[in-house]
Amino acid sequence: MAPLCSFGQVATNKAFNTNIRTVQLHKEGWAHSYPILTLNKNENLELSFDELDSDTKSYNYSIELCDANWEPSLLMESEYIIGNNQNPVLDYQFSFNTSIDYVHYNLKFPNDDFKIRYSGNYIIKIYEDFDVEHPVLTWRFMVVEQRVDIFPQVKYAVNAELRKAMQEISVTVQHPNFGISNPLQEVKMTIMQNQRSDNALENIQPQFIKNNELVYNYNRELMFEGGNEYRWLDIRSIRFQSDRIKDITFHDPFYHVEMVPDPILYDASYFFRNDFNGRYVVEVQEDRDPELEADYVMVHFNLPRSEPMVGGDIYVIGGLSNWEMNENSKMTYNFMTKTYELRMMLKQGFYNYMFAYKANDSRSATVAPFEGSHGQTENDYLIIMYYRGIGDNYDRIVGIRQTNSLKPTVN
Known part of the structure; x- marks a missing residue:
């Protein structure tokens, strides 16, 4: 099989199909864990995602070993995989009683189809039919042999x-x-x-x-x-507004959640608050099965600022944006309202997020201009x-x- 990524290309957490949403990869039974396996132990990772569609797809998956920089390894897959490295995704269910139709996919691995022989950085790749060269999703995980x-x-x-x-x-x-x-x-x-x-x-x-x-x-x-403790967004209910939601309206096909404008906390004193350190949990207050009954809503973020920042862009970061700073998480400045704005489609649940500024010539972002930064x-x-x-x-x-x-x- 051809490498999932070409040499010199860094493998990232990315949904290549815009209909793929709410990707989660963690240890089975531990939703907030890092996606890490211990070599030769009876552990599994669980990958889940939604596709905004009413029909199922014939998805397959493979994994690939990467080096420490997340570039493809030189090893052949037969060297680090025991078994078959091209397998179908068979576990899927349809959403129920939601305004937006979606199919929820779930996969647990390693499994009877394959085992992993070596420790290292890996990616799992989801693709339709057997089209390995055009993935709909790639996601990072790690395998450790605890020797030190x-x-x-x-x-x-x-x-x-x-x-x-x-x-x-x-x-x-x-x-x-x-x-x-x-x-x-x-x-x-x-x-x-x-x-x-x-x-x-x-x-x-x-x-x-x-x-x-x-x-x-x-x-x-x-x-x-x-940095600071993360801000929160509670959209577990679309019938009742949580304390940081200004309004909830329905404009076919979405519920729209207008958030209360976020304050800039640059000069604020530090205040400890329990958070998920940027993670989120899918949850619905009025229903029993959030994986299938949680709806997708359009959330409107607002960050007032008297003038736009130059030389870079402002992003909403956290698990809700897959920790990525791209067009989906970049805010735009509204000169009429003097506010940075972003619309983001999210599945019902409880989310953490922050605002970050990334200069055009910088690899990393800073949260200090909006969140402040505190050593404690x-x-x-x-x-x-x-x-x-x-x-x-x-x-x-x-x-x-x-x-x-x-x-x-x-x-």
Whole structure:
């Protein structure tokens, strides 16, 4: 089979068909988990998505191994897959009593059709019939072989000027039972904040090398904006307005949810609030089966500002936008109302989101101009350890650890 992505092309979480919505990939039974499998353990991931249509499609799926930079691996699929790597998606159901018809698809893997032989970065690809070259959906996941112990610490920045707004990460990796001959060439680390890829720190090398221990304790290199707690949107009901909704109207074929204009929080004091760190949950208050009975509604976001920002664009980010900054999540400035506006079609549920500014020449975005940035904000961090030994031809993931700026480290 041909590679799912051409060489030099980075694999991303992307729906290529605009009718594909509400893509979720997580551990089976744990909706807010990272899509991570432990090699040779009896674990499964669950992929689900909706297609806005009244007819089913003949979908198939495959997976592909990528390197540490999410580019296609040089390995043949027969080297990292046991079994058949081209299989049908057979689990689907039709929406019930919704204004917008959709088909809900569900897939659990690995399964009886295939097993995964190696650790590393992977993508799963959904395509119609056997048209591998034209996917409707690609999504990232990871497989880890836990060979090293990772001990992260999230702390205030040492620098006094950055202390109020930034969070600094230090990491110690112990590997007494895993030989690493040349750490500067064989290992590299990635750190992600709240599932964001735009501001991820990648290809990090150890600062100090000790006996069976690698230390990453840089001064300014491993820092993130603290940001703020996420804003929320509650559209679990279209009969009753939650506290941040101004109006709900129906204009065939959609319910339209007009949100109360969002305040800019740049100068506001920090206030702790429990959130999902950008995630969302599909839920309906009046019905029993949200996967099939939740409706799709058009949500209108509003961010007042006296004048437009130049040199870049403003986006609504979070799980609701697949953490992507593209045309679907970009706001436009209305000169008549002096407001940034965005319409986004979302399935009923409870959502977290933020506003972010991305300069035209920048890879990463900043939330500080709209949300403020505070060193005490609660954030999730994911630390990923890649290893490619001398003579190896693929990148293994030999350790993953999730931690939180306010809570103890968890696996």
